[in-house]
Amino acid sequence: MTTGPSVNERIYMVIRQVPPGKVTTYGQVSKIVGTVSARQVGYALAAVREAMNVPWQRVVNSQGKVSLPGSDQQHMLEAEGVVFDAQGRIDLKRFGWSGPEDAWLEANGFDVTWFWSR
DNA sequence: CTTCTGACGAAAT
DNA sequence: CATTTCGCCAGAA
Numbered sequence: 001m002t003t004g005p006s007v008n009e010r011i012y013m014v015i016r017q018v019p020p021g022k023v024t025t026y027g028q029v030s031k032i033v034g035t036v037s038a039r040q041v042g043y044a045l046a047a048v049r050e051a052m053n054v055p056w057q058r059v060v061n062s063q064g065k066v067s068l069p070g071s072d073q074q075h076m077l078e079a080e081g082v083v084f085d086a087q088g089r090i091d092l093k094r095f096g097w098s099g100p101e102d103a104w105l106e107a108n109g110f111d112v113t114w115f116w117s118r
Numbered sequence: 119c120t121t122c123t124g125a126c127g128a129a130a131t
Numbered sequence: 132c133a134t135t136t137c138g139c140c141a142g143a144a
Contacts, residue, residue: 071125
């Protein structure tokens with residue numbers, strides 16, 4: 001039997017696909033990975049360390065707000081070109097990530113069904 | 119081994 | 132709009 005990537009590793013794989021200047025949400029990542037809840041994505045991000053090369057700052061909540069008030073998350077995103085409004089929210093229509101390509105999903109063992117039902 | 123705790127989201131109330 | 136409920140990974144003590 002094959003021991004594939006752990007749940008957290010799968011979550012990191014997806015987040016690493018988010019390009020600079022774009023953001024994704026916990027809910028979006030959970031749907032792409034397919035087998036995890038948004039909460040588990042939060043758990044995974046909490047375990048991220050600098051050496052993992054995971055662009056954790058590009059993951060915001062469904063309201064378009066940063067998850068870590070008081071951190072440099074907002075500044076890091078602004079440095080990539082992401083704009084925040086007066087309420088500290090990001091316009092997901094403009095900066096939201098479209099998601100990985102079907103080819104990437106299939107090449108990495110992810111299910112593409114989430115894409116069909118969007 | 120057990121218990122605790124953390125970067126969320128959607129629906130119901 | 133505020134609050135509650137459930138979902139159930141991984142590391143530390």
